[in-house]
Amino acid sequence: MSHVLRRRESVDGAQLAEQLDSDPQRAARAILSAAAAGMLDAQTLLGQILLQGRGIARDEPLARQWFRIAAQAGDAMAHNMLGRCLEHGWGGHADLAAAAQHYRQAAEGGLDWGLYNLANLLATGRGVAQDHTQALQLYLRAAEQGHAKSMNLVGRYHEEGLGVAADPALALHWYQRSAAGGDFRGQFSLAAVLAAQGQVVEAEHWLRQALAGGNLNFFRATRAALLAAAQPPLRALALDYHRRAAELGDENDREALAALLESA
Numbered sequence: 001m002s003h004v005l006r007r008r009e010s011v012d013g014a015q016l017a018e019q020l021d022s023d024p025q026r027a028a029r030a031i032l033s034a035a036a037a038g039m040l041d042a043q044t045l046l047g048q049i050l051l052q053g054r055g056i057a058r059d060e061p062l063a064r065q066w067f068r069i070a071a072q073a074g075d076a077m078a079h080n081m082l083g084r085c086l087e088h089g090w091g092g093h094a095d096l097a098a099a100a101q102h103y104r105q106a107a108e109g110g111l112d113w114g115l116y117n118l119a120n121l122l123a124t125g126r127g128v129a130q131d132h133t134q135a136l137q138l139y140l141r142a143a144e145q146g147h148a149k150s151m152n153l154v155g156r157y158h159e160e161g162l163g164v165a166a167d168p169a170l171a172l173h174w175y176q177r178s179a180a181g182g183d184f185r186g187q188f189s190l191a192a193v194l195a196a197q198g199q200v201v202e203a204e205h206w207l208r209q210a211l212a213g214g215n216l217n218f219f220r221a222t223r224a225a226l227l228a229a230a231q232p233p234l235r236a237l238a239l240d241y242h243r244r245a246a247e248l249g250d251e252n253d254r255e256a257l258a259a260l261l262e263s264a
Contacts, residue, residue: 024055060091076109096127132163148181
């Protein structure tokens with residue numbers, strides 16, 4: 001779908017998204033104009049930049065409104081983003097059951113993120129009855145579209161035998177695909193398997209890749225596991241993971257780093 005600006009230039013949603021990298025404020029004005037004119041892609045994109053405060057003042061309630069407008073018009077990504085707002089309470093109250101409904105709409109539209117987010121709720125029993133078999137099916141559908149986060153979780157299901165017979169070889173296959181696709185959790189999962197097989201150099205490589213791309217919650221969840229690693233080169237990486245958490249986190253993370261340095 002395209003939007004014709006006053007200068008008679010036809011601009012589509014992908015072009016508007018690209019403009020955000022070069023001139024966020026100018027792009028935000030164009031996105032707002034296109035959204036107001038009824039361009040579906042722009043309405044969803046406007047919700048996203050309002051949620052992020054990118055090129056425009058951050059406004060979570062307004063972002064949620066635009067996602068709802070685009071979702072009502074049938075946009076799969078808008079359903080997914082409205083689901084995220086409802087799951088996390090962005091811009092209003094949280095409602096996990098309603099989030100699941102919107103994720104399901106996005107999933108029915110074939111959107112990989114909708115499949116992944118609905119699977120997450122099914123895997124944890126939040127807003128819906130827990131169902132590992134259905135969760136795995138959804139993760140697999142998203143993984144087959146190239147969704148790296150879903151690949152990691154397909155690997156975990158096969159490693160742990162959740163909703164399917166355990167299959168370490170198949171788990172390794174999916175971890176390898178996830179890691180190559182750039183998912184830091186997939187990189188950590190692959191490193192753990194390689195370390196258990198004695199492939200320490202390869203495991204260290206993937207742990208460093210995960211260090212470069214991970215987020216705060218990831219570092220908090222994995223730094224203790226590295227401290228307990230049997231292999232000294234991998235155990236040494238715990239310090240880097242603690243440092244990264246301290247950079248991104250709060251006083252508790254800085255205290256954890258200080259305690260580790262004192263014990264060294």
